[in-house]
Amino acid sequence: MEKLLNELSSECKAAYEINCDMETDVSIPDHLKRKSDLGLPNAAENDLLRHFTNLSRKNYALSTAFYPLGSCTMKYNPLINERIAKFESFNMAHPYQPAETMQGILEIMHGLERDLCEVSGMDAFSLQPAAGAHGEFAGLLIIAAHFKAIKEKRHKIIVPDSAHGTNPASAAFAGYETIPLKSEPDGSIDIEKLKEVLTKDVAAIMLTVPNTLGVFEKEIVEISKVCHENGTLLYYDGANLNALMGFARPGDLGFDVMHINLHKTFSSPHGGGGPGSGPVGVKSFLEQFLPVPRVEKKDEKYVLNYKKSKTIGSVKAFMGNFPVILRAYIYIKALGGDGLKNVSAQAVLNANYMLAKFKDKIAVPAGGRCMHEFVLSPKAANGIRTLDIAKRLLDYGYYAPTVYFPLIVEEAMMIEPTETESKETLDKFIEILNKIIFEEAVNEPQKVKDAPVNTPVARLNEVEAARKPTLKWK
């Protein structure tokens, strides 16, 4: 067990030191002074390096294992991105330094906006949102601003029950009432059911294409037509864009607003849960509402424009998560348009190859073909649940797929291999998953229920954690 920092703390010399090259002359009036102890640990650099290195070894990561986490697009994060992101002239830049002293940064942002427009079929992007859900929120504010501008009162957003949880949460956050739409067993939308809820007060419908069961929405053109005839806009959740690059563009499918998760489709790393980047894209009639500042090109120079009278405002401070944006742009410049198309082709091929190996033995609610990911509903012998299978996969060194999502599938297990895994890796994983479900669950169920045993800790008590919360050092 790795000690906590406060347990590691001793009377030793601290790791970092600061010298002041002038007299320190500080006087703080007593009523503004801190009185309580700071309560920080005291540890030497050597001990801290060991502490954090040992902690890192308790993580499964993309760099240590196959990470088939559905909806998260855990593709390889190219090392060249990291190398370039460490350049001093990128990471020392101040957001308020004059535009003429950061032309490189602005050129990258401008270039990425342009390339995202080309991939998505949108007309303009803002790179300001810091994550997918943040981009959704910005997109919904843009939709609200649009209806305000044309003086229409619409206070509802339709969200299919197969959608990511962020969709209804973002809608509520933006002040909308969420109207759930029951999706079909394969996650797709039934036009007639849609029409039933598509009233005049519906501002937008939020769709994930391919949907969270990995199925392309085949009626999308009709859905788009029906919605637009009602004056309702279409929002595209970009979490699954990795399936479509070079094959279909949300803008061409009829979507008006979308976000892209740069930390999914465009290879920026996830960092254990951020920082990410969720650019929001729109068709031209909505461009005036995009967050500020906008990066603009004037007379061959790039400038930041904060003065846009119709803008929704700012969804965070400054321009956006530049290090994440930079990595995405490096990735695009490595691949180019044809490379990106090949990414989606291979991602979809990998997923279908895996699905083909499972579909005759394990229930697949969405059928035998998929896009970049698929959802199994494994009902193993002896009451072995999906959670048990997931934990057993950890024992074999794999990170587990997304489990119990989407909510419309019983015992869901959502697998997304991405394009950066070899056939050999896929074959091995297929073999192990089959072994767990069809051998171990049948012959040694207790072993599966007791999993994991090869991880730094055994199965953790989540109920107790929430019942009696310990949220910091004692």
Next chain:
Amino acid sequence: MDYTPQNKQDRQKMLEALGIKSEDELFDAIPADVRAKHLNISGNQTEQELLKYFKNLAAKNKTLTSFRGAGIYDHFIPSLVSEVTSRSEFWTAYTPYQAEASQGTLQAIFEYQSMICALTGMDTSNASLYDGATAVAEAALLAMRVSGKNRILISSGVHPEYIKTVKTYLQNLDVKIVLLDISPNGSIEKATVDAALDDNTAAVIVQSPNYFGVVENMQVLSSAAKENNVLFTAVVNPLSLAVFQAPGEYGADIAVGEGQPLGIPASAGGANIGFMAVRKGLEWKMPGRIVGQTIDKNGKRGFVLTLQSREQHIRREKATSNICTNASLNALAACVYLSGWGNEGLKKLADTNMSKAGYAFHKIKNIDGFKAKFENSIFFNEFVIETTKNIKKIDKNLIKNGILGPLDLSNHGKQFKNCLLFCVTEQRTKSEIDKLIELLAKA
């Protein structure tokens, strides 16, 4: 180049296993008339070519010696921080959904939460938010949830981009945002808060040191809010808390801020980290991930994401926030940063900021044509100077000399016409400060 490892033969075998001739068949569901045409995107560069290409782009930026803060600061980052955050076991992991396989990330965030609580004197910290601006917006929403009221009082000394973000976040909700004016001495008076409070007020939000560098009398302002049962939200610079009164000491209900000073590079203003800590009793209303300690089935200590029934993946439209991905890797950076100074070291670091800023302040205000805007105020590492000189000319001349000078506050309202916001951190040597003074004197 791309990063797909399959060779032709493997690809062929996979196609055969599916009984198809080409991947294109897998995209049959996409109607022909909406198929994408060729993507007109340049690229196809090798690693070697990319390096050159981006070196050229990097060369179009100027790296300057910075006397500019205003929310993003040039602080020294110890080598250990980037060593740890560069470990791929951390940066290539996802949000720690499978706790048993994510103990590294989870324990680090638990330690981060512990140190944020220590620094702020608050009871519970979350795992991070996007940045300082969104943390303030989330704090306003939290106060509204807790109080059931919908009027927010916010100091006009809060960072202007934070105020803008709060307004953006709340624009479609039934809420009234009231800006509190700062007095001629650069701070918020208790009387201003008292006059603005009413029965429908959910929160008073005050930043200290404020955007103009002035340390507020938070104890008095917090008491004013609490006497009226209004939640007091402190927006704080975490480094300043090594020496200045902590939110927990003056009874704040919510403490938020920008964590960038804690070992995170400026990076043109992002990616940052917003921190949020609350007093006991508010934890179930907090937005964002929270890590908790628990035991495994053998009784061994371990860490998990907890209080999850607040969150979007469970509560959907009833969640406390829509936040999912946050700023985990920067929380790790802040954790490593805070773990290596020790109490005395962090105090000395804060003192060094104050000493250097103080030195610069006294010298600059005595230059002909320059004077202190808030003469008797207490500040940490930022201060405002009023000048009769041509600000644009000064700025240009400093840049010519490799210096990013103070921020021009002229478009910040009449009160700040001809005003400059300086920042001096521990990064600036005495000779750099003297050079700045010399150039200003010649202006």
